[in-house]
Amino acid sequence: MPKKIAFSVIYVTDEDPKYKSTELNTHAPTVKGWQTSKNCEYPQEIVLQLERRCTLNKIQILAHQYLIPSKIELFSSNEDTNMISDVTNINWEYLGYITLSDNQSTGFKSRELKSANVPKCLVSFIKLKLHKNHNNSYNINNQA
Template identity: 50%
Template sequence: MLIDRYFKLFLFFHRFCLYPQDIVIQLDFRSRLRKIQILAHQFLIPKKIEFYVGDVPDGTKPSLESARYTRVGYVSFSDNENSGYKARELKSIHVDAHGVFLKLVLHKNHINKHNLYNQVGLIAINVIGDDIEPTKPDSMDPDFLDLSDKDPIVDGYINKPDYISPQDDLAFDMFQDPEISQIIRKLERKKQEAVLQERDDYEKTLKTTISELQKVGEKLGKMEVEKRQAVENEDYDKAKIKKIQMDELRLQSYKDLHVIDLLELNGAPKNKEVKEPVVDNATHVDSSPRPATPYEEQALPVHTSNTDGEQP
């Protein structure tokens, strides 16, 4: 079962606080962590974040006191001077570790004219992995190999992160309309079911529809930013018009792409031809997953991208 812990937050530490500062996240279940994403503030930027995964012995109730942490690496952030402190840096980190706690150790901030009180801030944290049940291997089994003290970096080389859906990526939610993104996730699950059920025509239609909805969602995301800017400028007439345009685009897209039919809310139809969605001739966006970045000796492998500071 895929876990996707998306913490959308505006976390800022106190003025002139002492560093390093710790953040500990407790997961609902013991999990295999596969990917961690951090979206930093545009000018309250830590120089470095260290990552630790905490676990407890089988049969022990998870608690901060009983947890034992293993350091899995760190990432560094740029000072963001080149963007004029308007972009936010997104780090995507591939890991392979098991535990119930994730601890982030934030180091001292980059100094700039906007950060008057030497603070650091995070906008969002996304944790992706799999829920796992604790198991007790049989030590008498001749094939049993005790790897309890193995290096997590070596573990990362052995157990490459499996396929992670693009819809679980933090960047997907940042640039998509929230309602569209939820529908895309539902259609993606339908597509996976269609593959297992060998419903080839239905699966093909879902694939096309998801691609087209992604374009609509990105357009709605941009329109949402324009609407917010209009509100900030107290141009409420423009904001109202923009909202009407967004609602019309959303509803028309649902109609053209036959979204309600494809969701099959009343169950799969019997001997009913699948309607092809109405699409334009634009080139489809490639949503295939990128290969996982291998571990380095010390710093964690990361995928870095800059995002507009106006995004939520």
């Protein structure tokens, strides 16, 4: 039966000082969320360490209503969490990618929840690689 797995953000390439990656560690309506810094370089990466090793077959991502990456690549690793001292030493397996709507049809008012089936695998870490944002008049600083 599918269930939500707790995780911690252990690495990001960039973040806005007002919207830190640690915001992603808490799941509640009052959470501000994470954003890249203004006019950042793409792609951006986020590495998540799962609470425990688990079998993964689906990922869900909730996107902002107008700070939207055009594509997110998904990677997994089953390395022992006790053996990792630096995220650059993690060996990644490519799982695929998802594309996100530019959200013009909703007037940039709705957030997109994207579910992606991935090849079934045992996972300790997940890496998300966010590609250039969709351009729109609300996102003047090219953030995701």
